[in-house]
Every structure is written in structure tokens, then in C-alpha cells.
Amino acid sequence: MEHLPQSYADSNLAVIFRQLHEVSLGRAGFERAPVASVVDDVEHNILEALAQSKDKATSDMVYLALLHSTQIYVWGALTTAHRGLPLNGLFVARLVDALNTLGLVDTWRARAPLESLLWALFVGWTAASQLMGDEEGAMASATWLLNMAFKTVEALSISEEGGLREVLHSFPWSGHFCLEPCKSLWNMFLHREGLEAA
Structure with a gap:
């Protein structure tokens, strides 16, 4: 993965991203959902990595945020579960907590390529926006993730x-989960001044 920090090359996170790429690509060529055992294996690896990250005295914000993003992606793009489930609200809240730091874009840029931040924000925003405000804090999370995505798009020029689409497509991508939100994100980015004034 060209947009992950080199220090993650042999990590659980690199394995998880490779698995997500493979299952997403496999899904693109077929009408039916990916084999449940493959998705279960990825989810198990994510949960195991999240449990291990809690043992560390000082967690790596980038690593933790990307793990939370992969979990959101599994539940949003690879399962048949309803995307508005309260569980997705919990996943989004964990991602926002992991990312909620002063000067997020500069902090991330010092540790990892900004493309990975953009993917994490995009996946989180996509899931948060599908909660449709039903979940407590969903709108605030969606707005915060959207604004951070705007800043990251600007920083990446x-x-x-x-x-x-090219940046996002270099990460795990599923057309039904990513394509329309990508178009929406770009449209909102173009009209962001009007959104901020509203």
C-alpha cells in the first residue's frame, strides 16, 4: 500500500488492507456478496488488532484511526447489514475520537501520507451520513468528518x-459503498463556502 506509512509494511494493518482490497476486488466481478468466511477473517483480524492497540500505553493515532476505518468499511461495504444500524454509529464515534486532535491534517502529515487520512475521513463520513441523524451525534460526526475531509482535499491540492476518486480508489473500494458518496463529497467540496454559510 503506497499510501500507508512504511513502518506499517509488516503490521497487522497492512495485512488487513490487503485482505480488504482482495475481497473488494472479488466483489466487483460478481453479483453476490463476498464469501462470509473471508469477511469474518478480516473482521477477526481487525478486532484482534484493535484489542492489541488498547494494550499500548500510547496508541499510534494513525494506526488506530485506520483500524477503525477498516471496521467501518467492512460493515458498510462488505456485509449485508443495514448501514443505518446503531453499531455503525458506535464505529463512527470511535473513529472521530481517534482523529479528534488539534491540527489534524498537519499532525497526520507528519506521521503518514495524507491520502490515508482522506480515505479514513471519507469512509467515516459515508457511514455517518447513512445514519441520517437517527443516531445521537450522527449529524455532528458527519459534519466534523466532512469539514476535515475538505481540509485534507485542499492540503492534497x-x-x-x-x-x-483516484486517491480513494487506491484504498479498498466498493462501488456501491463508495461511488455515489465520492461524487457527493466532490460536489459539496466545490460548494463548501455555501455550506459553511448555511
Whole structure:
């Protein structure tokens, strides 16, 4: 994964991203959902890595945020579960907690490529926006993730929707989970001044 820190090359996170890429690519060529055992294996690896990260005295914010993002992606893109489940609200809240730091874009840039932050924010925002405000804090989380995504797009100097899609597509991508939200994110980015004034 070119947009993950080199220090993660032999980590559980690298294995998880590879598994997510494989199952997402496999899903793209077939009408039916991916084999449940493959998704279960990925989810098990994510939960195991999250449990191990809690044992560390000082967690790596980038590592933890990407783990939470992979969990959101599994539940949003790879399972048949309803995307508005309260469980997704919990996953989004954990991601926001992991990312909620002053100067997020600069802090992330010092530790990892910004493309990975953009993917994490995109996945979190996609899930939060599908909660439709039913879950407590869903709207606040969706708004915060969206604003951070705008700042990251600006920092990456992305100037067209194709550039945004290219960055996001270099990570696990599922058309039914990612394509329309990618278009929506770009449209909102183009009209962000109007959104901020509202």
C-alpha cells in the first residue's frame, strides 16, 4: 500500500488492507456478496488488532484511526447489514475520537501520507451520513468528518473529481459503498463556502 506509512509494511494493518482490497476486488466481478468466511477473517483480524492497540500505553493515532476505518468499511461495504444500524454509529464515534486532535491534517502529515487520512475521513463520513441523524451525534460526526475531509482535499491540492476518486480508489473500494458518496463529497467540496454559510 503506497499510501500507508512504511513502518506499517509488516503490521497487522497492512495485512488487513490487503485482505480488504482482495475481497473488494472479488466483489466487483460478481453479483453476490463476498464469501462470509473471508469477511469474518478480516473482521477477526481487525478486532484482534484493535484489542492489541488498547494494550499500548500510547496508541499510534494513525494506526488506530485506520483500524477503525477498516471496521467501518467492512460493515458498510462488505456485509449485508443495514448501514443505518446503531453499531455503525458506535464505529463512527470511535473513529472521530481517534482523529479528534488539534491540527489534524498537519499532525497526520507528519506521521503518514495524507491520502490515508482522506480515505479514513471519507469512509467515516459515508457511514455517518447513512445514519441520517437517527443516531445521537450522527449529524455532528458527519459534519466534523466532512469539514476535515475538505481540509485534507485542499492540503492534497486535488482539483477535480477524478483526482479524488483516484486517491480513494487506491484504498479498498466498493462501488456501491463508495461511488455515489465520492461524487457527493466532490460536489459539496466545490460548494463548501455555501455550506459553511448555511
